[in-house]
Amino acid sequence: MDISKKLILDACIKKQNDLIDNFKSQLDSMNSDVFEFDHSPSQTESRAAGKIELLNAVGKELDFAIREMDLLKMLNPEKVSSIVEPGALVVTDRMKLFISVSIEEIGVGGEIIFGISTKAPIYEKMRGLEKGASFKFNDTEYNIEAIH
Incomplete structure (x- = not known):
């Protein structure tokens, strides 16, 4: 197998960055949507609450993706592993x-x-x-x- 761990790690970081960008884009879109009301009180409040709940859920997913990116960036692709461990x-x-x-x-x-x-x-x-x-x-x- 001739693939370097650096190439693998780079591919993982790129995929994780794409995921983070996707979540950020979703949040931006949802943020603008949540605060646009059509001013029919009962329906608007109910829809806004649901949208805010969804916004919070996507925000948590983004936070998790960012924490995972931090873990990826801590890995050393030059380290040679002899056992199954992080980075191997x-x-x-x-x-x-x-x-x-x-x-x-x-x-x-x-x-x-x-x-x-x-x-x-x-x-x-x-x-x-x-x-x-x-x-x-x-x-x-x-x-x-x-x-x-």
Whole structure:
């Protein structure tokens, strides 16, 4: 596998930035919409309350995405990992996993890599394991072929 962790991390940061920008755009659009009333009191109050609730929910998602970005920026792509830990690229017989944040699927250099959080249940099954170890998750056996 010739893909550097720096390229993977850069792809994760780009995807996370896109997510943050999307949430910010949603908030901007919703903010202007929430404060435009048609002045029919009972309907407006009810709609405004629902919109404010949605605005708060999207705001929380944005805050979470920003915290995840902070975690990504703390990772050192130059660090060589010998165990499954944050920042490690784990190659199994079934998939490639970048231990970082829940970025889901990214394509880098023609390879599909899944960014997973240290809070993910699959991470709990493999945390601290070394090359050659195996683990079971959701009735599927995974063999660790390499860790970078």
